Amino acid sequence: MPALSAEIREKRYKGTGAAPPRVALAGLSLEVAAGEFVALVGPSGCGKTTFLNIVAGLDRQFAGAVRIAARPDGAPARVGYVFQEPRLLPWRTVAENIALVLEPQRSAVVDEVLDVVGLAGAGDLYPAQLSLGMSRRVAIARAFAIEPDVLLMDEPFVSLDHDTVEQLRHVLLELWRARPTTVLFVTHDLREALFLADRLLLLSASPGHVVAEVPVRLARTQRGNSAEIESLRDEILRHHRQLIGAAAAVPVG
Amino acid sequence: MVVAQRAPSWLRASALVQRIGSVALFVAVWQVAASAAGSRMFPTAGAVFAALVRECVDGPLLFHLGVTLARVAAAFVIAMAVGSAIGIVMGRSRTIDVLFDSWLVLLLNLPALVIIVLAYVWFGLTEAAAIGAVAVNKIPAVAVTLREGARALDRRYAEMADSFRIGRWRTLRHVVLPQLYPYLFAAARSGLALVWKIVLIVELLGRSDGVGFQIQVFFQLFDVTRILAYAIAFAAVIQVIEWAMFQPLERRAGRWRH
Numbered sequence: 001m002p003a004l005s006a007e008i009r010e011k012r013y014k015g016t017g018a019a020p021p022r023v024a025l026a027g028l029s030l031e032v033a034a035g036e037f038v039a040l041v042g043p044s045g046c047g048k049t050t051f052l053n054i055v056a057g058l059d060r061q062f063a064g065a066v067r068i069a070a071r072p073d074g075a076p077a078r079v080g081y082v083f084q085e086p087r088l089l090p091w092r093t094v095a096e097n098i099a100l101v102l103e104p105q106r107s108a109v110v111d112e113v114l115d116v117v118g119l120a121g122a123g124d125l126y127p128a129q130l131s132l133g134m135s136r137r138v139a140i141a142r143a144f145a146i147e148p149d150v151l152l153m154d155e156p157f158v159s160l161d162h163d164t165v166e167q168l169r170h171v172l173l174e175l176w177r178a179r180p181t182t183v184l185f186v187t188h189d190l191r192e193a194l195f196l197a198d199r200l201l202l203l204s205a206s207p208g209h210v211v212a213e214v215p216v217r218l219a220r221t222q223r224g225n226s227a228e229i230e231s232l233r234d235e236i237l238r239h240h241r242q243l244i245g246a247a248a249a250v251p252v253g
Numbered sequence: 254m255v256v257a258q259r260a261p262s263w264l265r266a267s268a269l270v271q272r273i274g275s276v277a278l279f280v281a282v283w284q285v286a287a288s289a290a291g292s293r294m295f296p297t298a299g300a301v302f303a304a305l306v307r308e309c310v311d312g313p314l315l316f317h318l319g320v321t322l323a324r325v326a327a328a329f330v331i332a333m334a335v336g337s338a339i340g341i342v343m344g345r346s347r348t349i350d351v352l353f354d355s356w357l358v359l360l361l362n363l364p365a366l367v368i369i370v371l372a373y374v375w376f377g378l379t380e381a382a383a384i385g386a387v388a389v390n391k392i393p394a395v396a397v398t399l400r401e402g403a404r405a406l407d408r409r410y411a412e413m414a415d416s417f418r419i420g421r422w423r424t425l426r427h428v429v430l431p432q433l434y435p436y437l438f439a440a441a442r443s444g445l446a447l448v449w450k451i452v453l454i455v456e457l458l459g460r461s462d463g464v465g466f467q468i469q470v471f472f473q474l475f476d477v478t479r480i481l482a483y484a485i486a487f488a489a490v491i492q493v494i495e496w497a498m499f500q501p502l503e504r505r506a507g508r509w510r511h
Contacts, residue, residue, distance in 0.1 A: 056416040057416070058412050058415055058416055081413070083409070083412075085409070087413040089431070091431040091506075092427060092431075092509070096427075100423060100427055101417040126509045128510070152416075
């Protein structure tokens with residue numbers, strides 16, 4: 001049984017005022033195995049965030065079904081969410097932000113996860129004192145702190161400089177190796193997806209649905225070699241022209 | 254970090270000096286003008302302070318002041334609690350907002366005196382009617398302020414709280430309330446300013462103790478000296494509450510802003 005399966009027959013936004021009704025997702029179905037790292041790649045506006053919100057249970061106005069496997073002890077699965085903006089409460093310290101999502105008896109985990117993302121000792125700072133890169137680390141630490149069964153990540157590395165992104169990708173992979181979980185990672189950056197994921201699901205332009213599936217058979221240790229990634233990327237772009245828009249958008253994003 | 258934000262100490266000291274100077278100037282002008290007028294209806298500052306001390310030591314000023322402050326506190330707490338609840342509900346639900354918005358406008362525009370008189374007519378000259386009338390005067394303004402706050406709540410934080418399933422109580426305490434603090438403080442400040450003035454009218458019209466009742470007694474005796482003595486004592490206590498309670502609380506709630 002997959003850790004996560006989703007079948008969205010249709011997700012429609014009601015028109016408001018001048019904006020006409022819009023179908024954001026149509027016939028999007030996917031399955032993710034336990035412990036698998038899946039990247040959803042698609043052009044901007046194809047409904048990626050909408051889909052994650054549905055999986056997270058934030059949006060229930062859709063036709064279809066989302067199933068997340070329960071924990072072995074029968075408890076409902078825990079879902080961690082790393083939003084596109086870090087969404088840390090500005091009036092709480094870093095440590096308080098993480099403790100907020102934990103059961104009180106597990107608050108010792110706070111220092112542990114902060115240490116793993118390289119922010120040991122930053123627990124008493126307020127989010128306004130952090131750079132965007134540091135805030136993103138905290139958001140990732142928070143999501144891992146709950147020991148999620150499914151981890152949703154919505155373009156968690158946009159608007160960062162190249163070096164910071166590199167660092168954060170490594171931090172993420174390290175965390176994921178140490179605390180394996182099922183990951184659904186949304187990005188418009190094909191290189192990023194190829195670097196991180198076990199499997200890519202390519203989405204169409206709006207209304208979004210899966211147009212292709214690309215397993216990445218390259219061992220993660222090999223992926224530092226960018227020539228391999230580049231040739232994979234070229235091949236994918238040759239077959240899926242709608243992603244060219246997404247690829248072109250990378251430097252901007 | 255807070256220390257770095259404060260004005261340098263010499264500037265703060267000079268602000269305090271300026272304030273004291275301003276008050277001293279006021280007292281001096283009062284003293285000179287009253288001496289020149291030489292009327293019993295316009296006592297000098299010295300006479301009023303002497304009366305104030307006398308009323309505190311030998312007279313019933315402290316008792317009446319205590320009674321009035323208790324009414325202020327009760328009416329204030331009720332108005333803040335009820336007004337906040339109404340405001341938050343109206344800010345979150347469009348239907349309820351549309352249904353009751355006109356009620357709020359009507360209540361906002363009803364003169365305080367009308368509410369007080371109606372309260373006494375309908376519920377008798379009781380303590381409950383007195384405190385209730387003061388609270389009702391303040392509730393609509395609190396509701397309007399908190400409705401603004403509830404409308405301004407950031408949905409992104411609510412989604413975060415929701416996706417991590419932190420529960421209603423934690424969401425309220427850590428996500429919702431901190432966003433409402435500025436509105437709560439604004440409502441509390443203007444609330445105190447309104448409540449302590451209306452309480453005197455309520456006491457004057459229908460109670461047999463409190464600062465308002467005493468002022469009515471002195472009014473009948475044309476005893477301006479003691480009217481001013483009571484007024485100054487009361488206003489000073491309210492100012493101290495503002496300084497000692499609201500400002501430190503507000504600083505504490507805002508310490509995350511850098």
